[in-house]
Amino acid sequence: xxxxxxxITLSLPFLFFSFIVSGYSWNKVQNWCNQTPNPEPCNxxxxxxxxxxxxxxxxxxxxxKLSLQLAQERALKGHANTLxxxxxxxxxxxxxxxxxxxxxxxEQTIIQLNxxxxxxxxxxxxxTQTWLSTALTNLETCKAGFYELGVExxxxxxxxxxxxxLLSNTLALNKVPYQQQPSYNQDGSFPTWVKPGDRKLxxxxxxxxxxxxxxxxxxxxxxxxxxxxxxxxAPKKGSGRYVIYVKAGVYNEQVEIKAKNIxxxxxxxxxxxxxxSKSVGGGTTTFRSATVGKSKSCFI
Numbered sequence: 001x002x003x004x005x006x007x008i009t010l011s012l013p014f015l016f017f018s019f020i021v022s023g024y025s026w027n028k029v030q031n032w033c034n035q036t037p038n039p040e041p042c043n044x045x046x047x048x049x050x051x052x053x054x055x056x057x058x059x060x061x062x063x064x065k066l067s068l069q070l071a072q073e074r075a076l077k078g079h080a081n082t083l084x085x086x087x088x089x090x091x092x093x094x095x096x097x098x099x100x101x102x103x104x105x106x107e108q109t110i111i112q113l114n115x116x117x118x119x120x121x122x123x124x125x126x127x128t129q130t131w132l133s134t135a136l137t138n139l140e141t142c143k144a145g146f147y148e149l150g151v152e153x154x155x156x157x158x159x160x161x162x163x164x165x166l167l168s169n170t171l172a173l174n175k176v177p178y179q180q181q182p183s184y185n186q187d188g189s190f191p192t193w194v195k196p197g198d199r200k201l202x203x204x205x206x207x208x209x210x211x212x213x214x215x216x217x218x219x220x221x222x223x224x225x226x227x228x229x230x231x232x233x234a235p236k237k238g239s240g241r242y243v244i245y246v247k248a249g250v251y252n253e254q255v256e257i258k259a260k261n262i263x264x265x266x267x268x269x270x271x272x273x274x275x276x277s278k279s280v281g282g283g284t285t286t287f288r289s290a291t292v293g294k295s296k297s298c299f300i
Contacts, residue, residue, distance in 0.1 A: 212245035257294035
């Protein structure tokens with residue numbers, strides 16, 4: 001009997017201490033989540049996910065980082081869920097079109113979140129706000145495609161999740177006050193984001209063809225007769241600028257740029273013309289209707 005009482009005496013304080021710690025953590029999470037625009041998914045996901053349950057939040061920076069990680073995790077699950085719905089879209093071209101947009105847009109959202117969370121990425125608070133805004137816009141564009149094509153009652157309800165609400169929370173936590181940024185260099189010649197190497201390339205007095213990596217020409221005098229063929233053949237990796245010179249002519253095609261550091265150079269307004277006619281009325285989402293669209297950075 002003495003041994004039994006001794007064991008109980010040891011156990012009760014331990015149980016009581018555990019209850020206090022878990023209750024304290026939950027209350028702290030709830031207090032932080034209640035400061036966001038969407039506290040419900042924040043509270044639920046942080047308190048019911050074992051990987052976050054015992055994470056002690058000491059300050060706003062800790063909570064912000066945790067909110068980013070949560071948004072990233074849910075975005076990855078959203079992307080996987082969207083991919084799994086592919087077979088349900090095969091019998092309806094419009095559903096499949098909107099679904100395909102969402103697969104790509106989720107991928108872009110994950111890229112933006114990865115950049116934001118990467119400790120090796122040098123970025124300002126303004127950069128972070130831009131990336132998070134882009135991530136949120138991607139998912140709104142995904143949803144809009146289904147409504148534009150009138151197929152919102154098919155797989156869209158199965159894609160429902162809290163990623164957009166979680167992204168809105170991170171934007172509110174980052175909260176950058178608007179400041180007018182200088183758009184051009186002091187001489188007014190180029191935007192501030194144009195690198196010196198690109199400025200030199202743009203200022204060259206020689207013919208564009210002499211600096212181009214490839215030439216596109218309708219008359220067959222270049223390596224390619226279509227712009228899409230030239231872009232699809234461009235290297236997907238590499239830090240150098242890849243210049244495509246497009247000779248005068250009308251190029252009736254939809255161009256999608258999936259390589260970094262592409263520069264298109266033409267013969268001028270009214271001479272080199274790229275034109276397309278895709279639209280929602282024709283069964284294409286707004287996202288896919290761009291005559292020239294790009295999904296990679298550093299395009300000129």
